[in-house]
Amino acid sequence: MKQSFLILFIVTLIPGILTAQESEQKLNVNINGYIANEMYFDTYNSVTSRDGQIYFYPLAEDIDANGDDLNKNFQAQMLAIQSRARLTLSGLEALGAKVTGAIEGDFLGTTQDYTRHFRLRHAFIKLNWQNAELLTGQFWHPMFVTGCFPGVFSFGAGAPFNPLNRAPQVRYTYSLNDNLSAMGAFLFHGDFASKGPSGALQNSGLPDMQFQLTYKNDYIFTGFTAGYKFLTPRNETLTGVKTEETIGSYNLQAFAKYTASPLTVKLQGAYGQNMTNYVMIGGYGAAENPVFATDNNYSYINLNTISFWTEVITNFDNLNAAIFAGYSSMLGAKDDYYSLNYARGEDIDYIFRISPRLEYSSGPVTLILEHMMTGAAYATNFDENHKPTESDSPTINHRVLFGVKYSF
Numbered sequence: 001m002k003q004s005f006l007i008l009f010i011v012t013l014i015p016g017i018l019t020a021q022e023s024e025q026k027l028n029v030n031i032n033g034y035i036a037n038e039m040y041f042d043t044y045n046s047v048t049s050r051d052g053q054i055y056f057y058p059l060a061e062d063i064d065a066n067g068d069d070l071n072k073n074f075q076a077q078m079l080a081i082q083s084r085a086r087l088t089l090s091g092l093e094a095l096g097a098k099v100t101g102a103i104e105g106d107f108l109g110t111t112q113d114y115t116r117h118f119r120l121r122h123a124f125i126k127l128n129w130q131n132a133e134l135l136t137g138q139f140w141h142p143m144f145v146t147g148c149f150p151g152v153f154s155f156g157a158g159a160p161f162n163p164l165n166r167a168p169q170v171r172y173t174y175s176l177n178d179n180l181s182a183m184g185a186f187l188f189h190g191d192f193a194s195k196g197p198s199g200a201l202q203n204s205g206l207p208d209m210q211f212q213l214t215y216k217n218d219y220i221f222t223g224f225t226a227g228y229k230f231l232t233p234r235n236e237t238l239t240g241v242k243t244e245e246t247i248g249s250y251n252l253q254a255f256a257k258y259t260a261s262p263l264t265v266k267l268q269g270a271y272g273q274n275m276t277n278y279v280m281i282g283g284y285g286a287a288e289n290p291v292f293a294t295d296n297n298y299s300y301i302n303l304n305t306i307s308f309w310t311e312v313i314t315n316f317d318n319l320n321a322a323i324f325a326g327y328s329s330m331l332g333a334k335d336d337y338y339s340l341n342y343a344r345g346e347d348i349d350y351i352f353r354i355s356p357r358l359e360y361s362s363g364p365v366t367l368i369l370e371h372m373m374t375g376a377a378y379a380t381n382f383d384e385n386h387k388p389t390e391s392d393s394p395t396i397n398h399r400v401l402f403g404v405k406y407s408f
Contacts, residue, residue, distance in 0.1 A: 025092045033085035033104070034407040038153070038368075039078040044397035045071040046374070047345075050108050050115045052077050053155050054279075056344075057351045057376040058397040071395070081107040081116055082155045097127035097134075108155075110191045119191070121166060133173040141165035141192070142185055142210040143278055147221045148257040148266050150311050150324050152355055153368045153403050156279070160344075161309040161326030161353060163253070163270060163278035165192040167208070183212045195276040195283045196233050196342035203232035204246055222256040231274075231284075233342070237296040247284055247300035249273035264313045273302035276344045281305055281328055281351065283343025285386075287336060303343060303386065304331040318362065324355040330379075332387025339386075349379040349391035368403040 040052075047056040052075075062070040084106035092099045104122040109115045124137030140146055143163035150158030157164055171185035186207040194200060201208060206229075214223035232246045251272035258265045275282040282305035286298045309326035329350040339346060357370035375396045379388035 027089060028091040030088045030090070031085065032088070032408055033083070034405050035080070035083045036403060036405045037078070037080040038082075038401055038403035039076065040154075040399050040401040042075045042077075042397055042399050043072070044395060045073055045075075046397050049112050050081065050155075051079060051112075053079055053081060053108060053115075054159070055154060055156065055372070055374070055399065056160055057348070057374050058395040060347070060376070060378040061392070061395055083107060084121065086122070095127060097129045100126045100128070101137075131175045135169070135171045135173075138166055138168050138190065139171075141167050141169075141187060141208075141278070142171070142183065142212045142225050142227070143251060143253055143270070145223075145225070145253075145255050145268070147214070147216070148255045148268060150266070150309060150326075151313060151322065152311075152324050152372075153357060153359075153370050153405075154355070154372055154399070154401055158309055158311075158324060158326060159279040160281055160351070161307050161328050162268065163251075163275070163280060165278050166190070167192060171210075179215055179217055181214050183210075183214070185210045185212075189277055192277050192279065194229075194231060194274055194342075195344055196231070196340070200231035200233045201229060203235060204230035205232075206230045219260060220256065220258055222254075224255070225251070225253040227251045229277075231300075233300065239295045241295040241297055243297050245297065245299050247274070247302065249284070249302045251275065251278075259315070262315060264311075264315055266311045266313075267308075268310075269306075269308045271304070271306045273304055275305045275307075276342075280307060281330055281343075281345035281348055283346060285333070285340045285342060286338040289338050290340070301333045301335060301337055303333055303337070303346075305329070306331055318360060320359045320361075322357050322359070324353070324357075326353045327351070330386075330388060332383065332385040334385065336384050337386040345376075346386075347378055349377040349388035350394075351376045352394070364407050366405045366407070368401070368405065370401040370403070372399040372401065373397070374399070 044058045046058045059071045086104035088102045090100045105120050109117040110119050124139045127134045167187040169185050169187035173183040175181045189201045208229040210227035212225045228250045230248050237243050253270045255268040274284045282303045284300050284302045287301040288298050290298050307328035311324045313322040314320045353374045355372040360367045375394035377391040377394040379391045381390040
């Protein structure tokens with residue numbers, strides 16, 4: 001009898017407890033995102049992914065017996081697969097911090113084979129205290145600077161000139177004062193992994209480690225990023241011998257954005273080793289000829305890459321214009337290099353892009369006209385460190401894009 005009374009008493013209290021909690025904290029749920037449709041025209045066969053949605057650079061010339069370039073072709077495509085939705089949660093508190101979370105996805109898929117399949121973009125939790133923030137989950141890599149990235153309509157946010165990467169991570173940001181913040185992060189690679197054997201970062205047993213310092217005021221946002229990662233491409237050689245050969249690579253980045261009434265100007269430069277996990281050119285290979293390595297056990301060496309981009313945007317109410325320009329170059333390795341096909345654009349000297357656009361907004365709808373001219377100069381000769389010493393004239397692709405975007 002006493003047990004029955006106790007159970008009844010607890011059940012009676014539950015609605016009151018829940019009501020009290022609801023009065024203190026209220027969960028807010030918000031759904032946003034956009035629907036985008038685009039049609040584009042290309043003049044030259046190119047390296048792309050997701051049915052051309054992700055664009056890298058034009059292919060090299062391929063001359064037939066009649067002297068015609070087989071890669072010089074006019075093409076067209078229409079896609080809506082970059083459309084996305086985000087569910088954002090806020091309003092609750094835990095551990096003395098305000099808690100927010102978000103889940104976001106689109107329809108690009110994780111590889112070309114899974115194009116038009118739904119994929120996870122972001123899934124993270126943020127805890128915000130007065131001077132600090134802890135983020136855990138899948139979010140932008142620190143090399144993709146959310147406060148300073150290209151606003152181009154073509155998918156990829158300026159890749160392969162601007163680093164593009166989302167990764168599972170834990171990051172901690174501390175505000176040193178109203179203007180200056182420092183951030184440290186540990187990450188593991190998911191969809192955006194380095195070229196080469198899968199699981200190479202996990203096999204190393206160490207996370208991708210990143211540090212970032214930013215400064216901002218009413219007009220300027222600037223900072224730098226530095227990081228290091230280790231890869232262990234394989235645990236066993238082709239002859240069945242255990243190997244623990246590991247390669248480390250670093251990345252450096254500086255960025256700045258100036259915003260005033262008529263214009264926003266952005267600048268960014270990146271330099272690093274094996275930058276393929278950022279959808280950039282570069283990679284790594286063997287530091288000795290694998291054919292002559294004892295038991296096929298060889299060490300690795302990085303290819304170095306440098307990249308710059310800038311963008312100027314007008315800040316008017318409805319009609320705006322912008323221009324993006326980017327350049328990236330393969331700098332070779334610091335010593336002898338032997339290809340393992342663990343690279344992107346291994347035969348490239350440099351690539352560049354110039355991309356002006358016009359945007360007209362009316363309420364939630366934006367109309368976009370964008371012209372993307374991308375060039376790629378393919379090397380015809382390399383030194384022993386795989387640094388290009390001669391190259392052909394660049395092949396050029398012109399992509400003209402018409403887009404409509406409904407933001408909600």
